[in-house]
Each structure stands twice: as C-alpha cells, then as structure tokens.
Amino acid sequence: MTTLADPTPGGRPGDVERAEALAEELAARDVHGIVLAYVDTAGVHRVKTVPTAKLPSAAAWGVGMSPVFDTFLANDHIVTTDVLGSPDGDLRLYPDLDLLTVLAAQPGWAWAPVDRITQDGTPHPGCSRTALRRIEERAALEHGLTFRAAIEVEWMLGLDSAPPGEFVPVTTAPAYGATRQVELGAFLADLLKACAAQELDVDQVHPEYAAGQFEISVGTADPVAAADRSALTRHTIRAVAGRHGLRVSFAPAVAATGVGNGGHVHLSAWRDGRNLHTGGDRRHGLTPDAEAFAAGVLARLPALLAVTAPSPASYLRLKPAQWAGVFTAWGLETRETALRLVPGTKGHRAEQANLEVKPIDLAANPYAALTCLIAAGLDGLAAGRSLPQETTGDPAALDPRTAAAREVRRLPASLSEAVAEFREDKVLRTALGPVLADAVTAVREGELDAVRGLDDERIAAAYRWTY
Ligand code: GLU
Numbered sequence: 001m002t003t004l005a006d007p008t009p010g011g012r013p014g015d016v017e018r019a020e021a022l023a024e025e026l027a028a029r030d031v032h033g034i035v036l037a038y039v040d041t042a043g044v045h046r047v048k049t050v051p052t053a054k055l056p057s058a059a060a061w062g063v064g065m066s067p068v069f070d071t072f073l074a075n076d077h078i079v080t081t082d083v084l085g086s087p088d089g090d091l092r093l094y095p096d097l098d099l100l101t102v103l104a105a106q107p108g109w110a111w112a113p114v115d116r117i118t119q120d121g122t123p124h125p126g127c128s129r130t131a132l133r134r135i136e137e138r139a140a141l142e143h144g145l146t147f148r149a150a151i152e153v154e155w156m157l158g159l160d161s162a163p164p165g166e167f168v169p170v171t172t173a174p175a176y177g178a179t180r181q182v183e184l185g186a187f188l189a190d191l192l193k194a195c196a197a198q199e200l201d202v203d204q205v206h207p208e209y210a211a212g213q214f215e216i217s218v219g220t221a222d223p224v225a226a227a228d229r230s231a232l233t234r235h236t237i238r239a240v241a242g243r244h245g246l247r248v249s250f251a252p253a254v255a256a257t258g259v260g261n262g263g264h265v266h267l268s269a270w271r272d273g274r275n276l277h278t279g280g281d282r283r284h285g286l287t288p289d290a291e292a293f294a295a296g297v298l299a300r301l302p303a304l305l306a307v308t309a310p311s312p313a314s315y316l317r318l319k320p321a322q323w324a325g326v327f328t329a330w331g332l333e334t335r336e337t338a339l340r341l342v343p344g345t346k347g348h349r350a351e352q353a354n355l356e357v358k359p360i361d362l363a364a365n366p367y368a369a370l371t372c373l374i375a376a377g378l379d380g381l382a383a384g385r386s387l388p389q390e391t392t393g394d395p396a397a398l399d400p401r402t403a404a405a406r407e408v409r410r411l412p413a414s415l416s417e418a419v420a421e422f423r424e425d426k427v428l429r430t431a432l433g434p435v436l437a438d439a440v441t442a443v444r445e446g447e448l449d450a451v452r453g454l455d456d457e458r459i460a461a462a463y464r465w466t467y
C-alpha cells in the first residue's frame with residue numbers, strides 16, 4: 001500500500017534514515033544514480049536524476065525542478081495558465097522510497113516516482129500523484145472504500161534502422177501469432193526477466209493485433225502504485241527494447257489508420273476487504289455501490305476523455321471496431337463498449353471482478369486519469385445512479401431507437417469536443433483541483449494549436465515517438 005502521507009521538508013519520520021540505509025545498499029549493488037520520475041499534464045514521462053549518495057538529501061529536502069513542466073506540451077513548447085507556465089519558482093521532487101526499484105535493464109540505475117511540494121512545504125497543486133492520493137483519502141473517509149487498479153500497456157515495436165521518424169514494425173507476423181513469439185522471443189524473455197527482478201507482477205505478455213504490437217498486463221495494486229507501476233513498466237519496456245536495437249512507441253496511434261495502443265484501466269472498489277463488483281444482487285452480481293460507481297463513470301465519459309485520451313492522436317485510435325470502446329455503453333465481457341464488466345472466473349470472482357475502462361490510452365497521465373475515474377465513480381455512488389440496459393454485441397450496430405433507449409452515444413470524436421465537455425464538468429475539475437484542471441485545458445488547447453491544419457497522417461507522425 002502506498003503511503004498517503006505528503007512529503008514534508010526535513011523528511012517524513014523515518015524517511016531519511018531509511019534513505020541512508022537504501023543508499024548504502026544501492027551503492028553496494030553498483031547503483032550509481034536514481035531516476036526521479038513523474039508524468040506531466042501532456043502525458044510525457046519526465047525525469048531528473050541524482051547520484052545514489054544524494055538519496056538521503058532528496059528524501060529530506062527534495063530535488064529542485066521548475067513548475068513550468070506542468071504546462072509543457074508534448075512537443076516541449078510551453079503554454080501558460082493564471083498560475084503555471086512562468087519561468088519563476090521552484091518545486092521539490094520527493095522520491096517515494098516504497099516504490100524505489102533497481103532497474104534491471106539499466107545497470108547502474110534505480111528508479112522512484114516522486115511527489116512534488118513547494119519550497120514552503122505545501123503540496124504542489126499541479127501534482128497529479130498528490131491529487132490521486134487525495135481522492136483515495138476521500139473515498140476512504142466518505143465511503144469507506146479502497147480500490148485496486150491495473151493499467152494495461154500496449155506498444156508498437158519498430159526497427160531502429162528505420163528512416164528517422166518512420167515506424168517500421170519489427171514483425172508483420174499474424175496478430176496474436178506464435179511466429180511473433182518466436183521472432184521476438186529473446187526480447188520478450190529479457191522483458192520478463194527484468195520485470196521479475198523489479199517485482200513487477202506480470203500476468204501476461206502477448207503479441208497484439210497491429211503489426212509490431214505487443215501488450216503486457218500486471219497485477220492490481222492500490223491506484224497510486226498502479227500508476228507508478230505503469231510508468232515503471234514503460235520505462236522497462238523501453239530499456240529492454242533499446243538493448244535489442246528496437247524502438248518503442250506507446251503513442252495512441254503510430255499511423256493515421258489501423259488499431260492503436262490502448263491503456264485500458266481495470267478498477268475495482270472494495271469495502272472492508274470485500275470486492276463490491278461481485279456477489280451482489282444487481283445485474284451480473286454487481287452490488288448496488290459497484291453499479292452506481294460504474295454508472296458514474298459511464299455518465300462522465302465524454303468529459304473524462306479530455307484526461308484519458310489527451311492527445312490529438314488519441315482520436316485516431318478512438319474509432320469503432322478497434323476495441324477502443326467509443327460508445328457510452330456497458331456490457332458483460334463486451335470489447336466494443338466503453339465499459340466492460342469483467343466478472344472473473346468462477347471460484348476466483350472475489351479477487352478478479354472489476355470494471356474495465358477502454359477509452360484510455362498511454363498519452364494519459366495515469367495519476368490524473370485514475371483520479372478522474374474514481375471521482376466520476378464516487379459521484380455516481382453519491383447520486384445513487386443506476387446503469388441503463390446493457391449492450392451485447394457491437395453498439396455500432398444498434399438501431400437508433402434502441403441506442404437512444406440505452407443511452408448509447410458515440411463518444412467525442414475530437415479532442416476539442418472532449419475539452420469542451422471537461423470545461424463544464426465540476427466533478428472532474430474539483431477532483432483535480434483548479435490549478436491542475438486549468439493546466440489540463442491549457443495544455444489540450446496548446447496541443448490542438450500545435451496540430452491545426454495537419455492531416456491525420458501528420459498528426460500521427462507528430463506524436464509517434466513522444467510517448
Ligand atoms: N488496441 C486496442 C485499443 O486500442 C485494445 C485491444 C485489446 O482489447 O486489448 O484499445
């Protein structure tokens with residue numbers, strides 16, 4: 001369980017002693033540097049690094065970094081809000097020692113996610129990891145709930161020898177094909193080895209649908225740890241691929257057409273050690289709270305997209321018939337609805353049952369995305385919402401009357417539509433806090449400006465290697 005306590009100047013009780021012991025242990029293991037990792041509003045994973053000997057000082061006083069990164073665009077241009085984007089000021093990055101991990105595929109390095117606080121010791125209102133801790137605290141206090149989450153990671157593997165900027169898939173063997181496992185066997189084995197060494201609890205890794213595409217899924221954790229793990233998983237995939245002379249893209253779409261990379265979220269709400277998504281008296285064994293939670297997420301999906309599908313390239317992926325879930329619909333094990341109810345296997349339901357959210361990709365900041373999904377679910381719970389009729393089969397095939405009766409609508413087909421929905425959404429904005437919420441709208445508008453006039457091919461190219 002990730003600690004919910006904010007960092008404080010001088011260090012939380014015990015942190016500095018712990019960091020001293022860790023630094024010694026890491027030095028003995030030939031670890032020379034620590035990667036301090038976070039994800040910005042645009043969804044770009046950014047870092048600072050410190051020598052291992054500086055870990056105790058980082059645990060006590062943090063490491064400096066400008067707040068300007070909260071309004072960086074994916075192309076590193078900077079936009080501004082009322083509070084963010086100025087060259088003034090400094091923040092302190094505090095490594096979370098619970099998540100400190102020796103990087104198996106980058107000898108000499110360890111990795112830790114950070115929380116960001118101000119020089120005065122107050123939480124930085126732009127810190128999405130802090131926002132996620134806050135909503136977890138609120139769920140526990142107001143509803144007695146905890147959550148388990150996991151984020152699937154899909155990626156395209158390309159040849160490093162491809163012309164600059166181009167994507168040439170490392171394999172064009174069939175989707176889910178055994179040939180791919182054979183062709184990429186050495187890479188996949190090294191990836192599994194690195195994940196095991198880093199205690200990333202891999203459930204499975206498989207060749208995915210598109211040319212050069214693979215997917216890894218890891219076990220569930222509390223939401224903050226799940227977001228941390230997704231960042232670490234990506235860092236690891238990239239490092240292992242680099243050692244095999246391969247290029248990695250987590251972009252929602254490497255090309256204008258075809259199946260993209262998703263980052264589906266699996267989420268379950270628990271109370272008193274009991275999974276609320278099974279054993280209840282509602283449809284498919286949902287408890288009333290789990291149904292209300294799912295209904296809350298369903299109701300806010302159009303606005304949620306501004307956070308879960310934050311890139312102009314996200315909308316190249318979000319198309320019908322690509323299992324990306326572009327309709328406001330839910331169904332039991334239905335892969336074309338935005339929400340897929342996963343009941344789990346008989347005998348294993350108490351652990352496995354969950355809600356899968358599909359219209360989310362890996363351009364999303366996982367902390368902000370989980371914050372908003374939980375906020376939407378909690379709002380559904382507070383309002384006692386219920387789910388409309390479920391969808392089986394392809395929601396695109398529903399006749400207009402049935403679709404209307406089930407409240408099945410196409411999700412926003414562009415980032416600008418999603419941002420317009422987000423602007424009006426008090427629940428999501430409140431969950432992020434006004435500073436982060438304004439950063440979201442400013443950064444999304446910056447992205448839209450950056451691609452104005454570009455056709456789909458050029459939009460895909462603009463973000464192909466960013467995430
Ligand atoms: N690649 C699909 C997406 O973009 C997901 C495929 C799957 O269900 O794993 O979301």
Ligand code: MG
Nearest residue numbers: 152154208215
């Ligand atoms: Mg997949």
